[in-house]
Amino acid sequence: MSPAAGPGVAVVGNGPVGQTTALLLARWGIPVTVLDKRPHRSAVGSKAICQQRDVLDIWSSLGADRIAQDGLTWTTARTYYRDRELFHWSFVDRGHSPLPAFVNVSQCHTEEVLDELIAAQPLIDVRWDHDVVDLQQDADQVELRCDTSAGARRISVPYVVVAAGAQGNDLRELLGVTFDGQTFDDRFLICDIRAELPGWESERRFYFDPAWNPGRQVLIHPCPDSTYRIDWQVPAGFDLEAEIARGGLETRIRQVIGDRPYEIVWKSVYRFHARKVDRMRVGRVLLAGDFAHLVAPFGARGLNSGVADAENAAWKLAFVLKGWAQDALLDSYGSERGAAAAENLEVASRTMRFLVPQNRAEQELRRSILDAAVSNAEARGRVDSGRFAEPFWYVDSALTTNDPERVFGGRPPRGESPGVVPGVLVPDAPVRVEGRADVRRLRQLVRDGLLALVVGAGTTEIARTLSAATAAPSVVLRLEDVDRDGVIARALDAKPGEVWLIRPDGHVAAVVVAGDLTALTAAARRALGASA
Known part of the structure; x- marks a missing residue:
């Protein structure tokens, strides 16, 4: 990607969420300044250790395959009551991803790998010892005032992503957001x-x-x-x-x-803690990661959700800065990732209520469920030892074009992914693309713009329609040409004559009939935050 004109984006916080945001923006050609109040990186403790497949995929798109390679893959979750195993389960992949469902690797190692990539990226300027103490914004820019050991510094940028971690109360106060919970x-x-x-x-x-x-x-x-x-x-x-x-x-x-x-x-x-901000967009500032939401770790929904924040923010900021979308697209960051934060909070808090009963009645209820679960399958289903991180489903997003033939079936069983409908993250699977030896799986195709997979029809008119609908980059491919083994078609339950429109973060934006170019135009514009 060619660099965008102007100073780009400031990212406040140089932890994994801030690092990922910076690298994703740079991948789109956006200059980034990363600010952190610490004097340097502190490698203490394992901290966030469980990294989910779709997060590993985001890091892989940046060249950080080492995180998955160096992590320890685990496949089975076992739950015991006293000395009796109640149940165990393993992860189910609707596609055929080469990435493991989860790896365990210390946050320090993750940060080390991302630091190496940042050091090799000329579009990213990392500034340690920059404590953001004031933030003012108008219709065109955000001005940050930083305290440093060398004195005050001011930085002006069009947009800011704040990923300053759980302890960012002063910044939350500056932004005027609550952090209730x-x-x-x-x-x-x-x-x-x-x-x-x-x-x-x-x-x-x-x-x-x-x-x-x-x-x-x-x-x-x-x-x-x-x-x-x-x-x-x-x-x-x-x-x-x-x-x-x-x-x-x-x-x-x-x-x-x-x-x-x-x-x-x-x-x-x-x-x-179980807390979230009341809004994740404040004018030209987007809030991400633990700065925006805190959940208990049983289910590994903290860092995994923060990295999803980073990807959602990065592609939308890039599209706005490059003129491919209007500023209104960023409203969907607040609504989509706010809904994801609420979902994670609900799931993790329910686990904590089971783990930490708040009164005698709750304690007795939990004891009766666990006693019964030794021999009763229904009771085992009520035992909550943590539902593991999963991508959020943007089925209710303003960017999603719903399909009456493909309706979201709700939260799937533990370890499984939902049926693929508009709003759901597309499963990964092997692909073969003529002239693209670097592309071996579907997710490697989705991050260069809008992707249209055409089933059993021609691509020329579809490509022409997308080019007329938006200035954003788009790729149009016949599904049969890239899905040589039929894995994707089976995972999608794709039907002849359909066009699957996929967003730059891999979520399905729409499924439309190939011959209905008006519907395709409307879906493409909607996916980028414009009125149809």
Whole structure:
């Protein structure tokens, strides 16, 4: 992509969400200035470890395949009540993606990989030691005032993405947004330990009320290099230093792993929050990641959702800055990612209510469900040990053209993806494109503009129609020409005479009849935030 004219976008926050936003904007040719108040990167602890397939795909589009390659792939989630396994499940892929459903890899390693890509990208200027202390905007630009060790600095840009993390209360106040929600009193003790635990390398294990943490939970995740992340739910007021001094931490670890050698790599105590801002667009400023929404980690919906924020923001900002769409397209960032944040908050908060009952009645209800779940399938379905991160479904978005023949069936079972309808992320699958040896799977085709997959019809008139409908780049391909094995056609349940219009983030914008060029024009314009 050729660089856009002008100063581009400022990204506040140089964590994984900010890094991803910057790299995606640069991929579209947009200059980016990344600001972070820290003096440098701090590589402490594993932090966010579970990265979902569709997030790995976003990073792969940037050249960050190492994140998936270096991560530890796990395939099965097991849930126990005391010493009895209640159920287990594995992930289902509607397509044939070469990427794993989930990998576990430390956030520090993810940041390292993204830092290397940023260092090689001339369109990105990273400025550490830049604390944004004031933000003013008018109809044309945003002016940021930063405190630095060398004095105050001012930066003016057309747009800003704030991905400054959970602790950005001063910036939220500057923007005039609320951050309402709940903070849970119970603490969670987190330890990364290095040990050899044969048979545990590819499984996530969740224990309700084990003998070694009665009345509470323990979660165990495998990580690379024989490292395991162990989370213990502990009471309010838990004192880690006192626990270490009396030998309690040693006892906790031994109760999980037995009499094996181990090394503590990192340890910390957290309280979890369920909060979101009241709006994710404030004029020329978009809010993303933990700055905009906080959820409990049971389900890995934090960083995974933040990276989806980054992609949604990046392509829309790029299209506006390049003149392919009007500023109104950015309204859909607020509505789409706001709805995604609400969904994640609802799912994760429901899990926390099951994990941390707030009164005796809730405690008794949970105990009765767990007791019954040992032998009753219906009760097992009510046990909530965390529903894992999944892409949000933009079925109600103003950018989506609904199809009465393809109606969203609601939230699918754990580990599965929904049927493919407008608004849903298109499944990944192998493709072969003439003259494009660099493209081996469908998702590698979607990020260069609008993609139209034509089923059993010609492409010339479709391409001409899209070119007339929008100045944005578009690619038109016959599905049969690229889907040589029929995997995509089966995953989509594609029918002859259809055109599948796919957005630059891979979500299906519309399914229209190839001969109805008026409907195709309207769908393309709608997908870019314009009135049909």
